[in-house]
Amino acid sequence: MIVDVSEIFYSIQGEGSKIGYKAIFIRLCGCNLKCPFCDTKYALSCKNPMNAHEIYEKISRFPAKNIIFTGGEPTLKDNFMAYFMKKYNNYSYFLETNGTLFPKKSINLFSHIVVSPKMFAINLDVLKSLIKYSISIEFKFVVDENFTKELELMEELGLKEATFQPVWLNDSMESYIKKTVRIIEKLKDIPYNIRIIPQIHKILYGQKKGV
Ligand SMILES: Nc1nc2[nH]cc(C(=O)O)c2c(=O)[nH]1
Ligand code: SF4
Numbered sequence: 298m299i300v301d302v303s304e305i306f307y308s309i310q311g312e313g314s315k316i317g318y319k320a321i322f323i324r325l326c327g328c329n330l331k332c333p334f335c336d337t338k339y340a341l342s343c344k345n346p347m348n349a350h351e352i353y354e355k356i357s358r359f360p361a362k363n364i365i366f367t368g369g370e371p372t373l374k375d376n377f378m379a380y381f382m383k384k385y386n387n388y389s390y391f392l393e394t395n396g397t398l399f400p401k402k403s404i405n406l407f408s409h410i411v412v413s414p415k416m417f418a419i420n421l422d423v424l425k426s427l428i429k430y431s432i433s434i435e436f437k438f439v440v441d442e443n444f445t446k447e448l449e450l451m452e453e454l455g456l457k458e459a460t461f462q463p464v465w466l467n468d469s470m471e472s473y474i475k476k477t478v479r480i481i482e483k484l485k486d487i488p489y490n491i492r493i494i495p496q497i498h499k500i501l502y503g504q505k506k507g508v
């Protein structure tokens with residue numbers, strides 16, 4: 298089975314509740330959305346066909362057992378991910394998804410799913426199914442300084458907690474940190490259980506591929 302792979306790299310989880318754990322990232326090509334703030338535009342329509350064995354050869358060189366499928370939107374490759382995870386079942390698998398497509402073949406093979414819904418492309422039925430059928434799930438919202446819609450969605454889905462991740466646009470490090478602090482101050486007034494976490498890999502390594 299063949300899939301287009303944008304990049305495979307070894308780093309730490311830089312986002313969400315599993316932040317800091319070492320992980321191997323498999324970034325699949327292709328996405329069903331075109332977010333203006335996308336930080337992986339190079340992965341939206343790339344071509345780099347690899348078969349499962351070639352991918353396995355690459356990942357097996359790294360001394361880690363956590364694999365994160367990301368993209369692009371990896372659920373477009375539901376069949377491939379299911380095939381891969383069943384074949385190489387000595388790893389723990391994690392998924393980063395925008396929550397618009399339901400990965401029915403692979404969902405029960407992920408130890409944990411990070412859903413990052415985009416406010417202009419919400420599919421409530423898919424989000425509810427992800428909550429219902431995943432083994433473990435968290436919501437991560439990429440936010441700017443106005444996050445009313447995100448709070449409304451939390452309400453609608455009955456979420457008790459979520460991660461808010463300040464969006465990194467054309468910010469310098471200094472402006473990103475200042476923006477994050479402004480968001481923290483605003484969220485202090487809001488009675489939701491929200492963790493505010495910046496994208497730690499960008500602070501540590503800068504804005505580049507493969508980290
Ligand atoms: N270190 C690191 N952590 C990440 N967590 C989610 C990422 C993603 O691009 O989906 C990502 C990424 O690109 N790098
Ligand atoms: S869903 Fe994610 S990968 Fe796709 S365009 Fe939006 S930010 Fe980029």
Ligand SMILES: [Mg+2]
Nearest residue numbers: 336337367508
């Ligand atoms: Mg990223």
